[in-house]
Amino acid sequence: MMNAYKMELENVSKTYLGTDGNPVNALGPIHMQIPNHRFISIVGPSGCGKSTLFNIISGLVETSDGAIYVGGNRVDGLTGITGYMLQKDLLLPWRTILDNVILGLEIEGIPKKEAKAKALPLLYKYGLKGFEHHYPAQLSGGMRQRAALLRTIMYDREIILLDEPFGALDAQTRAMMQEWLLDLWDDFQKTILFVTHDMEEAIYLSDEVYIMTSRPGTIKRHLMIDLPRPRKPQIITSPQFIELKEEALRTLSEETMRAYQQESAG
């Protein structure tokens, strides 16, 4: 069976038993159809379950209902299908940058030497030349995120999940990292799912933006971003961009308000 989509989420949701013994719906149901090689952002109010969604997609958490298909095969509950990166760089502090970057290959059983030979050109090309034998503690936050992202890229999965990867970086570093991420995406032709709080970042980077409702998070809005590529940073001042951003923010603020009211009421 040929699939039009790279990945499909069908009715994915998360329910757990609350303290009073009743089931609590934390997420979903969520339906998503993700075409190949797309850059897709997910934005939503805090606590809406974006991270839970990523944990389900990456196989670290079981979905309570529904299924996930990649290339027509059911994959929910399986790890190793996607590359996953979090806001924390999660580099192993006792390994050098080079040894950190090859971790995924090492786990797959590829000999260290071979893995290193594969990784070194990437480190050189993507701004970590001269740091390959440093330890994470010796690097700045931006550099560490680069290494973490390269580790995810080296792990060579077609779908990559990025959970607020630049959330902890300062504005300048973040802008630099966005350019860098777009370069990587271009070079490696991955399908990227990107969670962020920053609507501007979402629109600037993505082909499609999903806006989620407050908890239990479902898809409220699916925006197509047909800004031409390659995009220049100046594009954020163009009328088309501003129009998209205004619309997206209006949708989001409705949900943020609702989340706030829910919290105050509860």
Place this chain on the structure above:
Amino acid sequence: MSHEAEAVSSRGGGISAGIKTPRPKSNWLKHEMAVPKPWAVNVGRFALFIIMLLLWEIGARSGLINSFFWSQPVEIARTWWIGVQTGAVWQDTLYTFRSTVIGFVLGTLGGTLLGLSFWWSKYYARISEPFIIMFEAMPKLALAPIIVLVFGIGIGSKIAMGFAITVVITTLTTYNGVRSVDKDLVRMVYSLGASRMQVFRKVIVPTAIPAMISALRINIGLALTGAIVGEYIGSERGLGRMIFYAGQTYEISLIWANIFNLSILSMLLYVLIGKLESLLLKGFMHQK
């Protein structure tokens, strides 16, 4: 007043003059930032040691200190020298050294393996927990008579003492190290498709290593205490046995001579552990 005058005059001197003229120093610079010279520290330490010995000797000779209980440095040195000549000093020190080191190595390795093993099964860890804590709370030295009965008066019982006294604390330290692991780190490695064994080898063991290294220094002292107490209860050789024997026969100089040997031995052990520690820290943690 004079300080202020000095400060004013030195400020007027310009840059080149400022280096040579004595400049005023704040109390912060004078007391908190001052680093004593290493040679001066060593000289001071040696002098203090000599002064203490001298006071002891003078006190004993003048009758201020009862030399029946406290002996006196010259007597102790004479007794010690006899021991050196007969070779007893070396034999006893080596005996205690050997039982301490073997007990230390077995206890540390055993505790490390036990502590790491708890990661594999929460069920097994939860069941074992109260027993481990109970055994940790109990003074292990109280076991000495039984251990000597079971393992005999040879080196086996001293090793068993060293083992018993170090194994539990190492288990707890290692297990705490294992539990302090960053859950996200574990999650990340699983997300790369790792097996449990891979997570264990690549994340859990390295995380626990600093805790294990910090246990070394405590363990060597504990193992030595265990060995000495084992020797008190019953032994053919060893510094502890000599101290106990000398105490029963009122040979106070012999007690002190062996305590001297014991302190040399414990210093040596601490130096060795310090070397091992920095080697391990460099090897695993990339610290200087």
